[in-house]
Amino acid sequence: MHRLNIVLFGATGYTGRATIPALYKLTKKGATNLTWGVAGRSREKLEKVLQDASTELSTSLSHIPIIIADVNNEASLNEMAAKSQVIINVCGPFRFYGEAIVKACIANGTHHLDISGEPQFIETIQLKYAEAAAANKSYIISSCGFDSIPADLGVVFLQEQFKGVLDSVEAHLQTSSGSKSRQGPFFNYATWESAVNGMNDYANLKLIRQKLNEKRSKVPPKRSDKKKTIFKNQITGQWSLPFPGADTSVVKRSQQYFYEEQNKQPIKFDMYFCVDSISSVISSLFLYMTLSTLSRSEFGKKLLLKHPKLFSFGVFSHDAPIDEERKESKATIFMKGNGCLDINSKKYSNKPKDLIISRIAAQDPAYGNTGTIVTLAAITLLEESDKLPNNGNGGVFTPAAAFSRTTLIQRLNTNGITFKIVSKY
Template sequence: MSEKLDVIIFGASGFTGKYTVFEAASVLQNYRWGIAGRNREKLENVLKDMGAKAQRNLTDIPIILADIDDEASLLAMAKRCRVLVNCCGPYRFFGEAVVRACLEAGTHQVDVSGEPQYMENMQLKYNKQAEQRKVYIISACGFDSIPADLGIVFIEKNFDGVVNSVESYLQTHTKGEVSGGAGVHYGTWESLVYGLAHSHELREIRSKLFTEKLPKFNPVLKPRPLIFRSEIVNSVCLPFPGTDRSVVMRSQRFLYESEHKRPIQMHAYVAFKSWIAAILVALVGVSLGILTKFSFGRKLLLKYPKVFSLGFASHEGPSEALMERVRFSFIMRAIGWPRSDRLSEPTDQYTDPPSKTLTVKVSGPNPGYGATCVALLSTAVTILKESDKMPGSGGVLPPGAAFAKTSLISELEKHEHGIKFEILANK
């Protein structure tokens, strides 16, 4: 067998995969890495095209042939590396076979799934086996949900007290005028459609996965109205439809159960410049929620993504010109109590209202296919460098739980398309 690689990028010829290869040229430059997929010619073209874009010669990067429908090839691929970076989604269809291969091979795996049913089902089915095999299986290592989950890690490190709750507000903007392409590729849209269609599965999964309730919070962080104007970001806001809250709460549950740490409450929102924009997006969201419940509706959504997403999603995906001009920021407001008021037990209740706030900003460029790819690769690098700082010896974990005590935040800040963490106000 050939020499074992540090990292293999699986699904490298897909839309997300090829930009992960581009970022790997710099993020993984000190590691032995390869790419994998089922078509050698397409993989060779990815190395040629992304090498030219990165101004690096990638022609010597190893190519491994693996097919999601061929379990033997998946196992052989997993045995060739220490960390497998899985870019092959939707994960509810293609993720589990890769997880099984990694568990059998004793190989860590990271991916960019934003599908709660998939992530929580993998934890339910494979967490004990991952612990026994000393393997880390970590999803949500991209735009969903590294900024939010590691943002709360950053908040706790800088709060100097006890955090009760966090509200997160996503803002995006595009620099300059640019045309060509939509905001996300069809694969992301497909994951969203199937996630909404099968959202009812979460109740049963969670009833089995989370058999004990978290302690009651005091005061309770109540959700905001469906549409509201926030004084924190001076914008009209809606609930954030991504997986940030579910991922964050999985991390908080893990830290409570493993370290007896008081869980943080969290709600996530997305900000818009006007009431009209927010109302249009809300109407699209309601329409999606209805259409995904019916087979005919799902077929329409998947056949005409650009129509039903108001031009945001397409089979072609966004143009590079558009991607390079999009920036995002999460404004995260934490409320809690100063260190002098710390209680002895996480289940103890405060009698005084929270009196301390911390506002942070987590920001970066090209959220879908720049910062996401850097974040994904940075989690792989962190496992290679600092597995001794990660909890236990393995498990199926969200990123906040997995990387809370590592230097992942510093790793993310190193790169051109990385993610920056900063304090805006501390009162």
């Protein structure tokens, strides 16, 4: 059987439904049309989601192939993988549903892209499957949504635009709901479930990282820089707090790769999220402390999972976000790069200065544009595999390690995720 170029697994979930329009539009661009299909457990639900997308797009998607696949059925996952060149996996939490699909992809020489923001899953896959993926010529690339391509490739973009040695990058995430009278949650329940389980299992993440460190071929020089905690940033004029997502760990792994494989000085990266007032700072800290404390015990974890709306102040809920409100949301990442314009210098002691600032912006970042980002990543993989690491022969990589030599940033720029320098030297 001729393989489809792309199969979307988890198409009936909230993110999957938001990804289908991007798949339809973006696979029709360019010199040739790419083929794609949808996969999940229920044919009835898959047919329904294609009907809904047909109404939204004003075109029939009844011809789109449907593949029945269940994470609890290894044979069905192998059959799905055998029918596709690339699997886009949007079925989370990935700690529960991701590894079986990765194994099926590797067994069948299929590439796997996901949108995971779960460090335990992401780094476990690197630890366990890097060698097998390379042996079977499968690319396994996690964090290919708004978590964490804008941050990871944003550092690459800043480095490309800076004519010198970039030493460190400080990123500030600014979000807007787009609606003053918001009725629904900001994020779906699966994201909350991932966060709660991740904090509950943090001790295991430290063990995974210890094992990964043992496999490092080179250890980068130690940095004496101290991370800021809570401060008022000069870019947006808002309060910045350490961002608890996966972006920092993903960027750190990319910088480790560039150091090992290209002998580049690792860039120190810190990520923050912005709030407007001291009261928002206090409520954010209270939410984090509550989540951190309760998630340590099984009873507390069950409590958090049962009452997401209560413990997240309405940010998360068992109900899905309202589509109209979701589409009005916006996110902007400002990146401040510090470095030295002396290209012959590779020492930390050159007292780097604030010399460059970029802005990365997206509408509907968590869902609609996450669908766009992961679809463009899949298309780039298919069309520019010769520019990927390991000479196109597969492996487990971060987004920046995989796509730094491709045109993915340009593709994002022409499809609603803009990268722009706003201040230079």
